[in-house]
Amino acid sequence: MGEGGGGGGGRGGRGGMVGVNYLEKIQTPTLASVYGAMLAGVDFVLMGAGIPRHIPGVLDGLAEGRAVEMRLDVEGVLTGEEVASRFDPGEFMGVAAPKLGRPGFLAIVSSATLAMTLARKSNGRVDGFVVEGATAGGHNAPPRGPMQLSVRGEPVYGARDQADLDKIREIGLPFYLAGGFGVPGRLAEAMELGAAGVQVGTAFAFCEESGIEEGIKAEVLRRSIAGEVEVFTDPLASPTGFPFKVVGVGGTLSEAGVERERGRVCDLGYLRKLYRKCDGSVGYRCAAEPVEAFVGKGGKAEEAAGRKCICNALFGTIGLGQVRGDGSVEPAIVTAGDDVAGLARYLQPGRTTYTAREVVAAVRGGGVTGDGRPALAESRGVATR
Numbered sequence: 001m002g003e004g005g006g007g008g009g010g011r012g013g014r015g016g017m018v019g020v021n022y023l024e025k026i027q028t029p030t031l032a033s034v035y036g037a038m039l040a041g042v043d044f045v046l047m048g049a050g051i052p053r054h055i056p057g058v059l060d061g062l063a064e065g066r067a068v069e070m071r072l073d074v075e076g077v078l079t080g081e082e083v084a085s086r087f088d089p090g091e092f093m094g095v096a097a098p099k100l101g102r103p104g105f106l107a108i109v110s111s112a113t114l115a116m117t118l119a120r121k122s123n124g125r126v127d128g129f130v131v132e133g134a135t136a137g138g139h140n141a142p143p144r145g146p147m148q149l150s151v152r153g154e155p156v157y158g159a160r161d162q163a164d165l166d167k168i169r170e171i172g173l174p175f176y177l178a179g180g181f182g183v184p185g186r187l188a189e190a191m192e193l194g195a196a197g198v199q200v201g202t203a204f205a206f207c208e209e210s211g212i213e214e215g216i217k218a219e220v221l222r223r224s225i226a227g228e229v230e231v232f233t234d235p236l237a238s239p240t241g242f243p244f245k246v247v248g249v250g251g252t253l254s255e256a257g258v259e260r261e262r263g264r265v266c267d268l269g270y271l272r273k274l275y276r277k278c279d280g281s282v283g284y285r286c287a288a289e290p291v292e293a294f295v296g297k298g299g300k301a302e303e304a305a306g307r308k309c310i311c312n313a314l315f316g317t318i319g320l321g322q323v324r325g326d327g328s329v330e331p332a333i334v335t336a337g338d339d340v341a342g343l344a345r346y347l348q349p350g351r352t353t354y355t356a357r358e359v360v361a362a363v364r365g366g367g368v369t370g371d372g373r374p375a376l377a378e379s380r381g382v383a384t385r
Helices: 030-039 055-063 089-093 112-121 165-171 186-192 214-226 256-262 291-296 310-317 338-346 356-363
Strands: 019-023 044-048 068-072 083-087 104-109 128-132 175-178 197-199 231-234 244-247 273-276 282-285
Touching (some): 044 128, 055 068, 055 104, 128 165, 175 186, 186 197, 214 338
Parallel strands (some): 128 175
Antiparallel strands (some): 273 282
């Protein structure tokens, strides 16, 4: 979200731009998934939770209809050994692949060092960055140095974990600030710092248009109104090893009893990792699968402690949890940034829900009413640029 007029390739006659966000940690389906997004005319590809130096070159190749390769992270491979996935658009389509528009690439980073590395050493053009702080929802970058936990058991972030915006500005590419910037007043602050705009996640996640299950949205908003909503930055929940923000919601994996009743099942496998098996072939394992299975594949029991099945749980969050043979439904897990506590600011008097349009108007600077709620001035043209 930034200043300026409406953006590029309209979708359904509505104008604006469309981006798709990938996790670098999920690698095996990436090439085919990116190509599908490009066939649909996506304007931007975003990627975080890793060092995606290979994605700009992938976008270049797919736009030209060429076969592309991407190195896969495999635990236990020998130094210098490389395992890669390959995708050929022509082979997939059965005819000569068409030329496609090359979407812009925005890397999600938490430090100037990573931003500079990607700008200088990627295999193609990087078009900008989303600079994400530790208050953002979902996966967070681990703190620098040895992991230290607070009294609550959360990772402790300090001054070293603050991105150096002076150095990021020097790179000369547009950047957007994320993590607590999707609130009234902070768009102007971000742009004064040299940003092209802000990324808004939490406020949109609980608006009327969001795909999160309605009961979950209602409970989170009720808790926000009552001042009772809590977010825990769980250092163990995600099998990726990255800290993961979990919102306390009844009946979800934030409750220990729900997790115990579910047991450990890994049957979607999006976040599983590749590893070199004893016979030289490549296998899959996940720290959230049954511990005995994980250890049998060479994993360590201590690495499995506290892990949650993020894959199944996030489908549960949007009402698509798998139904088990006994009739039980996979429980959800709710993730949001620290600003989830302030969602009540978007609720107008007498309302229990709010819209994405109201969020945009508030963040764009519609002002604040006497009771602290945003005044809903008309948006003056919102775009990602």
